[in-house]
Amino acid sequence: MTEPLLSIRDLRVTFATDGGVARAVDGVSLDLAAGEILGLVGESGCGKSVTAMSVLRLLRPPARIEPGSEIWLDGRDLLALPERAMRSIRGRRIAMVFQEPMTALNPVLTIGHQIAEVVRVHERASRGAARARAVAALEQVGVPDPDLRARQYPHQLSGGTRQRVLLAMALVLHPAVLIADEPTTALDVTVQAELLALLADLQRRLGMAVLLITHDLGVVAELASRVAVMYAGQLVEEAPVQELFARARHPYTQGLLEAAPRLAPRDGPHGSGGRHGGGAGRLRVIPGTVPPATAWPSGCRFHDRCSAAWDRCEREAPPSHAVDASHRARCHLAAEPERRAALPVALTGSVR
Amino acid sequence: MRSFVVRRLVQAVTVAAAVTTLTFVLIHLAPGDPLAGTMDDPRIAPSVRAHWRQVYGLDRPLPVQYVRFLTGVARGDLGFSVSYNEPVIAVIRRAVPNTLMLAGTALVLSFAAGILIAVIQVRREGTLTDRALGAISLGLYSLPDFWLAQVALLAFSYWLPIFPAGGTIDPVIHPYLGPAAAALDRVRHLVLPAVTLAALTAAWIARFQRAALLDVAADDYLRTARAKGLSEWTILVRHALRNALLPVITLFGLSLSAFVSGAVFVEKVFGWPGIGSVAVDAVGARDYPVIIACTIIGSILVAAGSLIADLLYMLADPRLRRAEGDADGGATSAVAGA
Ligand SMILES: Nc1ncnc2c1ncn2[C@@H]1O[C@H](COP(=O)(O)OP(=O)(O)OP(=O)(O)O)[C@@H](O)[C@H]1O
Numbered sequence: 151m152t153e154p155l156l157s158i159r160d161l162r163v164t165f166a167t168d169g170g171v172a173r174a175v176d177g178v179s180l181d182l183a184a185g186e187i188l189g190l191v192g193e194s195g196c197g198k199s200v201t202a203m204s205v206l207r208l209l210r211p212p213a214r215i216e217p218g219s220e221i222w223l224d225g226r227d228l229l230a231l232p233e234r235a236m237r238s239i240r241g242r243r244i245a246m247v248f249q250e251p252m253t254a255l256n257p258v259l260t261i262g263h264q265i266a267e268v269v270r271v272h273e274r275a276s277r278g279a280a281r282a283r284a285v286a287a288l289e290q291v292g293v294p295d296p297d298l299r300a301r302q303y304p305h306q307l308s309g310g311t312r313q314r315v316l317l318a319m320a321l322v323l324h325p326a327v328l329i330a331d332e333p334t335t336a337l338d339v340t341v342q343a344e345l346l347a348l349l350a351d352l353q354r355r356l357g358m359a360v361l362l363i364t365h366d367l368g369v370v371a372e373l374a375s376r377v378a379v380m381y382a383g384q385l386v387e388e389a390p391v392q393e394l395f396a397r398a399r400h401p402y403t404q405g406l407l408e409a410a411p412r413l414a415p416r417d418g419p420h421g422s423g424g425r426h427g428g429g430a431g432r433l434r435v436i437p438g439t440v441p442p443a444t445a446w447p448s449g450c451r452f453h454d455r456c457s458a459a460w461d462r463c464e465r466e467a468p469p470s471h472a473v474d475a476s477h478r479a480r481c482h483l484a485a486e487p488e489r490r491a492a493l494p495v496a497l498t499g500s501v502r
Numbered sequence: 503m504r505s506f507v508v509r510r511l512v513q514a515v516t517v518a519a520a521v522t523t524l525t526f527v528l529i530h531l532a533p534g535d536p537l538a539g540t541m542d543d544p545r546i547a548p549s550v551r552a553h554w555r556q557v558y559g560l561d562r563p564l565p566v567q568y569v570r571f572l573t574g575v576a577r578g579d580l581g582f583s584v585s586y587n588e589p590v591i592a593v594i595r596r597a598v599p600n601t602l603m604l605a606g607t608a609l610v611l612s613f614a615a616g617i618l619i620a621v622i623q624v625r626r627e628g629t630l631t632d633r634a635l636g637a638i639s640l641g642l643y644s645l646p647d648f649w650l651a652q653v654a655l656l657a658f659s660y661w662l663p664i665f666p667a668g669g670t671i672d673p674v675i676h677p678y679l680g681p682a683a684a685a686l687d688r689v690r691h692l693v694l695p696a697v698t699l700a701a702l703t704a705a706w707i708a709r710f711q712r713a714a715l716l717d718v719a720a721d722d723y724l725r726t727a728r729a730k731g732l733s734e735w736t737i738l739v740r741h742a743l744r745n746a747l748l749p750v751i752t753l754f755g756l757s758l759s760a761f762v763s764g765a766v767f768v769e770k771v772f773g774w775p776g777i778g779s780v781a782v783d784a785v786g787a788r789d790y791p792v793i794i795a796c797t798i799i800g801s802i803l804v805a806a807g808s809l810i811a812d813l814l815y816m817l818a819d820p821r822l823r824r825a826e827g828d829a830d831g832g833a834t835s836a837v838a839g840a
């Protein structure tokens with residue numbers, strides 16, 4: 151990989167809660183190269199959004215980014231910037247699209263105003279010029295009748311259009327990095343597909359880097375060039391997209407792949423007949439749930455849910471092993487090939 | 503929108519009529535009448551008393567008096583004031599502009615100050631500034647208005663005589679002042695009563711506005727605004743406050759009735775010749791027609807206040823402005839913006 155555009159180094163974020171200190175993000179290092187789409191996946195609560203919000207420093211107390219964390223962009227550590235300098239990055243160099251199109255727009259301001267605001271705060275643009283840019287941005291994201299829409303309020307638009315508006319708002323200044331936090335989760339399937347196609351198209355045209363956060367491995371398969379898998383506040387696996395789908399090394403990643411509707415083998419030896427046997431369409435899910443961030447398990451954080459775990463996993467936290475130059479996995483199996491060979495086929499990375 | 507206004511106007515008239523009737527009945531249930539003070543003197547012959555009561559129609563049965571009163575009101579005739587010795591309408595016409603001036607100024611002052619205090623508090627949430635302002639507004643909020651008025655009068659026109667003690671103008675020098683000096687004279691007279699009247703409401707609005715601002719503080723669109731690179735002040739004023747104003751606008755109607763009743767004491771203390779002063783004097787003099795007229799004016803002001811509040815609310819919240827296109831489809835009549 152070439153010199154990364156955005157580089158997250160050992161990011162640690164804690165929340166002081168009543169139940170103790172939640173280590174929501176616990177030592178994440180992640181590089182985003184110019185022009186690539188990096189998928190960030192993982193179950194709910196594993197720290198994807200907190201990671202994303204940290205990049206723009208949008209977290210508010212009780213969240214705390216621990217000292218020692220670094221996020222580099224343009225040769226500067228964003229976490230060390232004064233607030234004023236950070237503001238000039240937000241919306242201009244790094245933009246973000248959020249999960250909830252219904253509530254992410256201000257209900258009492260017009261769409262045009264909300265987009266033009268980004269232009270006006272970062273550039274000395276006149277009201278009219280900013281407005282024209284807003285209309286152009288709406289047009290770019292495929293909103294029909296952009297002039298009229300610019301004069302409307304969020305409640306007058308459908309969910310899909312609102313998400314397009316959020317995209318227009320994020321892209322109006324052509325940022326180098328776009329962070330999209332589950333941009334389509336709240337939308338229905340056809341609208342989702344349209345928006346993802348739009349996102350891919352814009353990414354190509356504007357040449358920006360995208361950190362695409364999602365639950366949906368199908369989305370990742372379609373759009374991303376690389377994938378990072380998160381579990382319990384840590385990255386557990388990272389690989390180019392084909393490599394990951396073909397040879398996932400971490401049992402957690404394998405579990406996610408099996409649970410993905412469009413990717414799970416429909417008629418393979420494990421698609422039916424297993425624990426959830428009862429039809430070819432049934433999915434396997436990873437047993438158990440993500441533990442609370444206040445009490446990550448000892449050793450490997452996944453060991454209590456892992457069918458391949460042995461005593462070492464409970465005792466000793468695995469480091470992130472380099473499987474090859476572009477593939478890393480945080481699993482003892484990656485260092486013990488003999489043990490891998492002894493495992494049943496489902497856990498050796500032959501999902502596809 | 504138009505039908506809404508019409509409906510609210512009908513509502514306002516109904517309320518005014520009900521309040522008027524109630525006042526009429528209550529007043530007549532109380533012993534004594536407007537002539538009691540001057541006429542119920544053993545030295546005045548009963549026949550003379552009876553004569554004057556007949557002249558003023560006070561000898562008729564209550565329902566008859568009521569009907570006569572209503573027909574008068576319908577003709578714009580509010581009756582004749584015994585204590586002022588002139589038509590009630592003349593008394594009211596003199597007093598209403600003064601009250602509107604005082605209440606209007608207090609209204610603007612209280613909302614401006616209350617919202618500003620709340621914005622500062624929220625910007626400095628949890629700091630000493632926040633807590634100090636909170637304590638001050640809680641303190642003000644729990645003071646009685648007549649007490650505050652008297653203390654203000656004592657403090658700023660007696661101990662520290664920077665403001666005049668009463669009236670709307672200086673009767674001696676006002677006629678000789680140029681336009682600018684005359685206006686200043688009016689403002690100087692307005693300051694103490696308006697500030698006193700505004701203070702309590704400002705404290706009330708500040709507490710309410712602060713809560714409303716903290717209520718929207720976790721809303722998603724504020725996070726979006728932050729991600730755009732806006733400053734905290736811009737986010738607070740343009741995004742949070744615009745939304746948090748909505749519940750406060752509903753206070754507008756309520757505050758108007760607070761001003762109308764608050765004005766009664768404050769006007770009296772500062773010798774401000776408005777509806778409040780007139781009402782207090784009329785009660786003392788048992789001047790029924792004037793009392794009833796004041797009640798009608800009061801209920802009109804309150805009804806107007808809540809109507810204005812509703813209209814402001816519709817103006818401030820685009821979701822309530824109907825007759826526009828809904829989700830995507832109805833783009834035809836969409837003329838939102840502006
Ligand atoms: N405001 C908060 N207070 C306390 N803990 C929090 C808060 N926000 C997040 N967390 C903690 O951070 C962890 C990670 O949350 P995050 O929102 O990043 O998950 P996610 O991976 O984005 O999940 P999802 O897919 O549901 O969006 C949560 O499990 C929770 O413990």
Ligand SMILES: [Mg+2]
Pocket residue numbers: 198199200331
């Ligand atoms: Mg999330």
